[in-house]
Amino acid sequence: MEILDWFGRFHPAFVHFPIGLLIGAVLFHWISIRRPTWKGSAVVSTLYLFGFVTSGLAAFAGWMLAKEGGYDMETIFRHRWLGILMVLISLALWRMTRLGDLNNRGPKWLSLALVFGLLITGHLGGEMTHGEDYLVESAPEFIKKLASYQEGMKYAVLDDPDSAIVYDDIIKPILQRKCWTCHSNSITKGGLNMEDLDLFLEGGKNGKVIEANAEASELYKRITMDPERRKFMPPKGTALSYQEVALVGWWLDQGAPTDKSVTTVESPPTIQSILMGRHKLDTKPKSHIEKTKVDPVSEDVMQKILAEGFAIKQIAMNTNFVDVKWKDIDTLDVNERIKILSAVADQIAWLDLGSSNLSDAALSTVGGMNNLVRLRIENNPITDNGIKELVNLKHLESLNLYNSKISDLCAPDLSQLRSLKKLFIWQTDFSEEGIAQLKTAVPDVEVIGGYTFNTPQSSD
Ligand code: HEC
CATH class of the missing domain: 3.80.10.10 (Ribonuclease Inhibitor)
Known part of the structure; x- marks a missing residue:
């Protein structure tokens, strides 16, 4: 099936055809309603037809590409089914405009839905190739405000080290973001499922990937080896940051506990400052005065x-x-x-x-x-x-x-x-x-x- 995988790679480039054709179709559709003398009906329905065929091909290529994994699953789900809906809507528009009047209520509404749907589908697709914040990241300040974009908001704020669980609250979100796209319930590359905790602990096709210390763990080797090597994880997408590698290593060195809270494990100063920076988690023991509240003296x-x-x-x-x-x-x-x-x-x-x-x-x-x-x-x-x-x-x-x-x-x-x-x-x-x-x-x-x-x- 290699040829199909290869075909999948063309999806990001190829999608521009149906988008262009279909938006052109809708434009012509509305101009032709305004200018009946143009008799644009045949052109409009032909454009919808081209749009339908090319969007069908693009959707198929997209399906092949998604099989390779490496994308955020929720976004892929929405992008995929919205995309398929666009294929169906363009098919419907082709039939309607060929057989009926352009000015009918059905095709008019449907054409607006198509434009709107294309924008959202395209945006979701862009999000997957460039990352969620791609557009907002470099936007002017007021647009960032509108989109309530804030750097560093990506990490959960954990305020109580007694109740923050090392695995659930700190490690799992890292793996979820950077590894689950290929190692989850739905895709288990290398036989490794990290979403299901029991299966994760069991390991991949070559056995356990987690040991009670970082150096001995296959998982840690994979994220710290030379990124040029084929075995480096993740093989595509964003690699773990220095801080994320440090956190994963720390968790493994603590024996890879799955239920321990931050206060019940040892955290060296570097980890303490990472936890403070990423999660606003203060792990330094508080003095009695800091912890205690009293009424003011009148x-x-x-x-x-x-x-x-x-x-x-x-x-x-x-x-x-x-x-x-x-x-x-x-x-x-x-x-x-x-x-x-x-x-x-x-x-x-x-x-x-x-x-x-x-x-x-x-x-x-x-x-x-x-x-x-x-x-x-x-x-x-x-x-x-x-x-x-x-x-x-x-x-x-x-x-x-x-x-x-x-x-x-x-x-x-x-x-x-x-x-x-x-x-x-x-x-x-x-x-x-x-x-x-x-x-x-x-x-x-x-x-x-x-x-x-x-x-x-x-x-x-
Ligand atoms: C784009 C897909 C993809 C992503 C993302 C990904 N992996 Fe993998 N992973 C693979 C493939 C493919 C294999 C099997 C080939 C191999 O062993 O290198 C694999 C295998 C592994 C194995 C070896 C399993 C075994 O028993 O052989 C480990 C450990 C692993 N990955 C860890 C990770 C970690 C940790 C992350 C996140 C930082 C990650 N992977 C992200 C595709 C991916």
Whole structure:
């Protein structure tokens, strides 16, 4: 059947004949209605006849071409059947104009339908040879707007890495766009069906194409080999971009999971940035403050807190969390005034009460600040009892206790702070041994303590 395949290749060139002939036929048709003296009826019906014959041939060639695969199946379906409808309409118009009056309602309406149909069919055909965005891509800005064309809109926006499935949401769309045209339920080149997941995992005529790492996978070899080689995939159409190859490789290296979400696999920095760029998917773990929303602190409360001797400010533009600091006013006693902070217990993320003569009792107010992330209470007469008040601060990441009266005894309480990353306990009553034990008990916490330390750095 090779000669027919070859014939198929002429389809894109050959279609211009029926299009030209049929549009000419319709033009003559309407002119002849306006100018009855022309007696154009015979010419019109002959043009429709030529249009019918050439469109029939073009459709046949198109059918042969489509068998080769490599085109978007949905578009091919529409293009094919619309094309065949055009063949039938031109046949009908030939009969009608030969046997009846050009001015009859039937042929008049049908001729308009023909022009309209030809435009759509042709456009779908062009889309397949040049890509969907061919016309809009280089159009003036206002036409792009009309066609709501936006670069980069081709990829789904995935906003939650917990629910984004690596295969379904990231890999499958790539294969669907670039491989399914030849490896699907309807066309299985090389015996490989990628549309049906079970068959995909089974592989092609030479066995499995997916292994648990990229280098060993036939699929990966095919997309990364020299594009000049006959085995390179896809053999025609647009090759995978650098980013797409990287994503497919990443998926294979993760063991080619079909149900895992993005958060349950490892993603190296390059993949993270590709996911961000293509899918707006932020895979970096979010801090407690970024994830949590709190009500704003009212102006009224702000003023009251200021009046009690504290400085208070939002920690950033886009959050309601606040940073509170004791202003170290010698005449005021922080232990009497700290109660006011209960009004913003949820909003305080950073609290600095260093060198304020803070007592153990005052720490009970601090213990109720659920979203506290950083706490500086260094240079205060705090003891192990005070630390007991802090054990419920489950988001506390940094705690500065240097130069206070705490000892080895508070180690069990400190190890309850499950988000803790940094702990400053130098110049306390902690023993060298106690610090060593604490370090083994909480290996994820950076414990800054000890005696051999000369000049400990600032505390955050
Ligand atoms: C235009 C059609 C076409 C497209 C598009 C296409 N392939 Fe193929 N593919 C073939 C043909 C034909 C074969 C069989 C010949 C061969 O093995 O090279 C094949 C075979 C394969 C095989 C080997 C199967 C086996 O067991 O031998 C793999 C793997 C493969 N393709 C992967 C892909 C991937 C991945 C894509 C998308 C990036 C893709 N193909 C896109 C036509 C295509």
